[in-house]
Amino acid sequence: MKKYRLAAADAASLNELLTQVQTQTRDFLGYPVSKDFDYSPLLPFLQYPLNNLGDPFVPSTYAVGSREMEKQVVSFFADLFRAPENNWWGYVTNGGSEGNLYGLYLARELYPKGMVYYSEATHYSVQKNLHLLNMPGIIIRTLPNGEIDYGDLENTICMNRHLPVIILANIGTTMTEARDDVKRIMGILKHLAIPHYYIHADGALSGCYSAFLEPRPAFDFADGADSIAISGHKFIGSPIPCGVVVAKKSNRDRIARSVSYIGSMDTTITGSRNGHSPLFLWYALKSLGRNGLKERAMHSLAMAAYAVERLNENGIPAWRNPGAITVVFPDPPANVRRKWQLASESGCSHIICMPNVSKEQVDEFVKSFVDAMALV
Structure with a gap:
């Protein structure tokens, strides 16, 4: 050759x-x-075209990949984020922005007439994602520390109580790393008697370590989140930008479709997916x-x-x-x-x-x- x-x-x-x-x-x-980071033990894998196309939990006719490692990475974070037993799913993404897109995509399929609420400190990718998905959204004020203004959120939802509520919660804003309190947001929805809602948590940076803080911030599935996205190249570290999204499997099932060409399920945003990033994350998580x-x-x-x-x-x-x-x-x-x-x-x-x-x-x-x- x-x-x-x-x-x-x-x-x-x-x-x-x-x-x-x-x-x-x-x-x-x-x-x-x-x-x-030091991923030098993984250098031999750069000689191979690792492609995790399709659903990581469904075998594919393309067998040169790192699916098994990807499943273990998703399982690690599903456990860390207290996802519901036997009702979680996820995959390794290209980064937090794709994870946010996926969470909003699931929300739209669940509630096509839903209104998205997000704070003015939300990552710039969210407005782009809403445009791509053709979803309406309302920007909520922030408190001085960058956290969402819960009073403004409640008042704004109250004016649109006839619509399903889709919340984009920041678990660490870009400039001040403020965390929106998912449990408090759930309290607002309960107080307003909102029957249909979806909460996606953008934990790009601090989602990886919020579970280790004391007191533990309210940000994960046990607190009311329906999906969580993190970045892998941030807190963990990777030579290639990457991330992980974890969602409820019951919601993912709504968008899954079989693709005979690849012998797998089409459940992710992209078709071909980088098979090296799951390997980096797996190596880091197993080491640490x-x-x-x-x-x-x-x-x-x-x-x-x-x-x-x-x-x-x-x-x-x-x-x-x-x-x-x-x-x-x-x-x-x-x-x-x-x-x-x-x-x-x-x-x-x-x-x-x-x-x-x-x-x-x-x-x-x-x-x-x-x-x-x-x-x-």
Whole structure:
């Protein structure tokens, strides 16, 4: 078999890209991406076209994939999220946005005339997903910390009580990592005597570790969620963006259809699905286990508390939500934002203390922030 060979100029371009990626990866703090993984034992699998097309729980005529590992990954999170016994299903997605699309898709099929409610702090992908699904939605105000305004939510639902309610709950908003309280939302629905509802929880970042917090936030199936989406490349870490969506199997059954061509069921958003990402997640979960994930969470929380303390000591009014690893502060000078790749919105920026963040990195960031402010 003929091997691919690059011309000298193209090989140089590749090496240049590698150097750039190494440098940019070292210095970023502004995005929720873990970079402390080592999947080198899985390198041999990159020689094979792993494709988990179709339903991960239904065999396919295409047998080069990682279905068994994918099923174990979904099972792990179904258990972590207290999904109903014998009534859960899921798959490994391309990321949190696809997981949100899937949850909304199930909700629409269950309640075609439903109204979607989501806060103004909801991830930008949700409005796009609603447009793709042709679903109506109403934006709800947020509280100062980024959490949904429960009073505004109740009043708005009350004005549309004749429609089924579809809630997009944020389990960690993009800028402040605020968590919407699913149990409190359920209380609102009960108080208004809403008979038909669906709650999807967007836990892209903090869904992976919210179960380990004390007190445990109300975010999962036992609290009232009907589906939950998380990102895999964020808290766990992966070289390829990925995620997991877990839903009630009874709702998934409403959209399933058999496809003879692949010998499986068409139950996911995409047809062909990346078979390498489930392998990365499986490797990480088997290596870490629940205890390892909890240790990562405790380290991140400790680093976030340290960052708030150090920034405040230097006169920078930083804060974070309870149980959050996201630290919020006023926008620093542009050169600081560029160096640390900080996301900004409405005059505020944040750093996210992922499991790879150390005290030394926090100290370096604080020093660069203070030094830049002294020059303003």
